[in-house]
Amino acid sequence: MSRRGLYAVAIGSAAALLACTPARQVGERAPGTGVLAVTVRARAREGVRRPSDYDASPGAPARLDYDRLDGVVTWVEPAAGAPSAPRDRHVLRLGPAGFEASVAAVASGARLVVENASAAPATIYAVRCFDAGTLAPGASVEVTPRGAGAHDVLVDEREEVRATVFVAPTAPCVVTRTRETAELAGLAPGSYTVHAWHRRLPPAETTVRIEPDRRTTVELILTVNGLPR
């Protein structure tokens, strides 16, 4: 095998390993419960050329990279009557350069820790969702966001700073980027609907059955292909 061929195999293996490595882990493993491994992918519209087919010269318009879309929210909805998973606390942190993540997810009824890690006071809120009030540098407060769906998070003192908080109707929920796998542990055996959301693409969902002491994998595809033409 040529050196170039070896590199190609090595890069391919690394990419495959990266795609399969759980980057986000939610919940606690416990006997009698199951683990759901979710990977969300995004796909360009049918007929749209690959990004590499376009002009990549300096000044060319920036293209979407469907393999690296940040801010994908995944949540799991138990079948009617089934017990819901515990609601984890989530953190939304404002740093010196802005919010540390552009998207935070929290299940309806769960607590969100809003933290001001910047050097100046910050009034952090999302209209009709939560109001953390004015936080001194280093201070934090717990809020319970309301209203399922996406809300813009704003900072009164810094007009340019924004984030999105997504209130998922059920727990657990997690934020990933496309091609990243999240492991949701501690799910009671039974049927679930798995949902994925991204602000630029139509939502996707699928159903899955969780078995005790087993790991179940599922893949969701975000794409515009199903929209009316």
Next chain:
Amino acid sequence: MRALLLAGAASVASLFAVGAGVLRAAPARGAVSGRLDAPERTLARAGNAIVFLEPRGGGKAGSAEAPRKHVVRQRDAKFVPSFLVIARGDTVAFTNDEVEALEHNVYSFSEVKKFDLGLFGSNGETRDVTFDSAAGEVSIFCSVHKFMEATIYVAPTAYHARVDAAGKFTLSDVPAGEWTLRTWHSSKRYADEVLAITVKEDATATVTVPFGRRQ
């Protein structure tokens, strides 16, 4: 002479609407003039702010006005304009106006209107979308280009207006009656407001809308 006759016919049509063989008088009309009551800084941070009317008390949704056609161009991998307010029933022509060969794919998955126009090229190629199913905010994207985004707000009636930098707005030629006035703004920084108003024939209703609450 022909132009005169046409103008005359148009005037008669504006005075009377023919329905089921009976001539009906055109509705009495008035106007609404107002302002958003907020400090200058609040108004500046509201982004694109609009007001619009919807019939109160279960009145007919939509409006008596004829649907209009608007144009949103794609130029330099941007939507121009990037914000547009239209009435329910209006049509938007999406025109690829790129100078160089550059395809765009215009789509929306907003609840108000879901569509995918497919890829289309430069040289002014146009595809139309009629926003007739519901009112509300519609986010528009291109599936190729990262920063191509636009917002269309579909107002329930043709009685809508942009709010100027001083917070002022005017709605003219509004049928007399009971209306609900609503605000909407793009920055989502404040709560949108709702106000009941009455429009009387040949009169201007003056309203002051409190604006700037966070919750």
